[in-house]
Amino acid sequence: MCGIVGYVGSREATPIVFEGLKRLEYRGYDSAGIAVIQDGQIAVRRDVGKLVRLGALLEAQPITGHIGIGHTRWATHGKPSPMNAHPHLDCTGQIVVIQNGIVENYRTLREELKTEGHHFASETDTEVIVHLIERYCHQGHDLTTSVRLALHHIEGAHAIVVLSSREPDKLIAARLGNAGGVTVGIGHDEMFVASDIPAILEHTRQIIHLDSREMAVVTAKGARFLDLSGRFLHKEAHTIPWDPVSAAKGEYRHFMQKEIYEQAEAIAHTISGRVDFEKGQVRLDELNLAPAEARRIEKIVIVACGTSAYAGLVGKFLIETLARIPVEVDYGSEFRYRDPLLDDRMAVLAITQSGETVDTLAAMEEARCKGARLWAIVNVIGSQAARLADGVIYMHAGPEIGVASTKAFTASLVDLYLLGLYLGQARGILPPEQMEGLLKALLALPKLAGEVLKNGKQCEELANLFFKYENFLYLGRGINYPIALEGALKLKEISYIHAEGYPAGEMKHGPIALIDERMPVVAIAVQDGVYEKMISQIEQVKARGGTVIAVATEGDEFIPTKADYVIRVPQTLPLLTPVLTVLPLQLFAYHMAVRRGADVDQPRNLAKSVTVE
Numbered sequence: 001m002c003g004i005v006g007y008v009g010s011r012e013a014t015p016i017v018f019e020g021l022k023r024l025e026y027r028g029y030d031s032a033g034i035a036v037i038q039d040g041q042i043a044v045r046r047d048v049g050k051l052v053r054l055g056a057l058l059e060a061q062p063i064t065g066h067i068g069i070g071h072t073r074w075a076t077h078g079k080p081s082p083m084n085a086h087p088h089l090d091c092t093g094q095i096v097v098i099q100n101g102i103v104e105n106y107r108t109l110r111e112e113l114k115t116e117g118h119h120f121a122s123e124t125d126t127e128v129i130v131h132l133i134e135r136y137c138h139q140g141h142d143l144t145t146s147v148r149l150a151l152h153h154i155e156g157a158h159a160i161v162v163l164s165s166r167e168p169d170k171l172i173a174a175r176l177g178n179a180g181g182v183t184v185g186i187g188h189d190e191m192f193v194a195s196d197i198p199a200i201l202e203h204t205r206q207i208i209h210l211d212s213r214e215m216a217v218v219t220a221k222g223a224r225f226l227d228l229s230g231r232f233l234h235k236e237a238h239t240i241p242w243d244p245v246s247a248a249k250g251e252y253r254h255f256m257q258k259e260i261y262e263q264a265e266a267i268a269h270t271i272s273g274r275v276d277f278e279k280g281q282v283r284l285d286e287l288n289l290a291p292a293e294a295r296r297i298e299k300i301v302i303v304a305c306g307t308s309a310y311a312g313l314v315g316k317f318l319i320e321t322l323a324r325i326p327v328e329v330d331y332g333s334e335f336r337y338r339d340p341l342l343d344d345r346m347a348v349l350a351i352t353q354s355g356e357t358v359d360t361l362a363a364m365e366e367a368r369c370k371g372a373r374l375w376a377i378v379n380v381i382g383s384q385a386a387r388l389a390d391g392v393i394y395m396h397a398g399p400e401i402g403v404a405s406t407k408a409f410t411a412s413l414v415d416l417y418l419l420g421l422y423l424g425q426a427r428g429i430l431p432p433e434q435m436e437g438l439l440k441a442l443l444a445l446p447k448l449a450g451e452v453l454k455n456g457k458q459c460e461e462l463a464n465l466f467f468k469y470e471n472f473l474y475l476g477r478g479i480n481y482p483i484a485l486e487g488a489l490k491l492k493e494i495s496y497i498h499a500e501g502y503p504a505g506e507m508k509h510g511p512i513a514l515i516d517e518r519m520p521v522v523a524i525a526v527q528d529g530v531y532e533k534m535i536s537q538i539e540q541v542k543a544r545g546g547t548v549i550a551v552a553t554e555g556d557e558f559i560p561t562k563a564d565y566v567i568r569v570p571q572t573l574p575l576l577t578p579v580l581t582v583l584p585l586q587l588f589a590y591h592m593a594v595r596r597g598a599d600v601d602q603p604r605n606l607a608k609s610v611t612v613e
């Protein structure tokens with residue numbers, strides 16, 4: 001998610017805003033910028049890349065003034081570039097905006113504003129906001145009213161801060177939905193605005209959070225609050241007990257924990273702007289794939305590593321079911337050594353959160369040499385994989401800091417489901433009534449994920465029972481077999497317990513010899529087409545003295561008669577169950593690692609992005 005900082009007071013704004021942005025670097029970003037009112041005019045400095053580049057720009061071309069805003073951008077619409085970096089100016093250069101979130105209806109607004117004569121300087125969705133504000137200022141409204149009226153036009157979740165040389169004594173901040181927060185910091189004859197508390201914690205611990213559909217008018221003397229109807233609000237300040245580092249995690253103890261709990265919001269972001277409900281269609285514009293080209297694809301090969309490879313195994317089920325295209329999945333580290341049979345009738349799809357995993361990039365190069373079409377499902381915009389691919393589907397999961405991948409995994413699953421729908425609709429094999437049901441189930445996913453994430457206490461209690469065991473077996477079948485692999489990987493990589501994921505049907509061909517009271521078994525046994533088979537696997541484990549933790553469907557009254565412990569997930573389409581069944585396994589692994597005193601965010605021997613072979 002993007003970082004936002006604002007300042008108004010008697011001190012120089014630039015160093016305060018710049019330092020605030022540095023406190024937000026942990027959030028990940030690909031460009032940054034600052035705007036300050038200098039001698040009555042708005043001065044902007046912005047650049048692609050890390051803050052060190054913006055710092056050099058500010059050294060070379062300093063700006064002075066007592067009111068300013070700054071932004072670190074995690075690109076969603078429009079590649080990382082100086083012109084796409086925030087802040088964004090209106091046509092007159094008298095209004096400037098920074099934003100966190102996605103303007104879902106920006107295409108329509110952009111066209112509307114262009115017909116009114118507005119000129120756009122960037123490819124971003126954000127820029128429509130500043131031109132909307134300009135429209136209302138031009139009609140004679142004051143800045144606060146203009147911002148408020150503009151917000152009525154934009155769809156999606158947003159956090160924005162506006163500055164104008166027309167009214168140079170104030171910042172206007174606003175929050176719509178949950179695209180990251182907006183916090184007002186209270187100083188002595190100075191005030192602050194930030195997306196995250198760490199940016200302003202060195203200046204104040206007195207803060208006021210904006211709730212959704214609220215605005216703040218902030219001057220050096222204080223702040224007034226109002227809702228989008230213009231009604232003034234009374235809001236209580238409260239004191240932050242955190243130190244700056246822990247504040248980056250909010251109320252969470254680890255980044256991994258924060259990212260696990262962010263998944264309901266991250267899944268909503270992944271879906272956002274890609275489903276046209278009136279038409280019952282999926283849009284994946286950045287895939288650069290016309291329906292006619294989609295119809296010519298005869299095979300897809302998914303290449304990835306680690307957790308992303310397990311997402312690929314789920315993707316095989318999704319794409320083969322929804323689009324009836326044969327899918328092969330291979331590890332990035334293996335793919336290029338087997339002289340793969342590829343040609344221009346095939347597509348190679350790389351899945352990579354970082355976009356920098358060297359084995360996956362090498363597989364992409366191999367695919368390119370053999371003439372296959374190249375796609376990437378990637379989280380980091382502007383990363384090597386994103387630049388190498390012919391088309392991309394961004395995860396839009398926001399920066400993932402914890403080494404153990406969680407929200408990027410579920411975002412990948414949602415992207416793969418969207419890809420299956422897109423290819424299926426392009427190939428004419430998903431009739432409207434079927435599409436309607438598939439889209440409806442997708443839309444319900446963020447809420448269902450939120451329900452599962454309420455299971456944290458139960459997973460913590462299970463960890464307290466099992467944290468001393470040194471071996472685990474994870475069993476799954478069908479589309480949940482890859483989730484058994486992923487659950488085992490989560491446990492082993494952060495708690496250092498040996499855990500093995502296995503196709504449940506294979507137990508009788510050897511691994512069942514391992515079962516005894518020292519080898520707990522996690523079995524994914526939701527009510528799908530292989531449920532009965534999973535029940536019989538659980539019975540086989542129990543018959544040999546094993547202990548079973550089952551991940552089961554809400555309302556299944558039979559499973560407690562078979563398993564020792566049951567974690568529930570809501571009913572959904574079988575194709576979407578992996579997005580839900582993985583969540584308790586993430587929480588279980590997290591609490592096991594905490595209970596064992598392991599370094600959850602920086603597990604030994606591991607790196608967030610494996611850029612070496």
Ligand code: AGP
Nearest residue numbers: 306307308352353354357404405
């Ligand atoms: C997952 O928890 C691990 N951190 C690791 O397996 C990771 O998924 C793998 O290295 C691939 O990374 P990528 O998605 O950035 O390519």
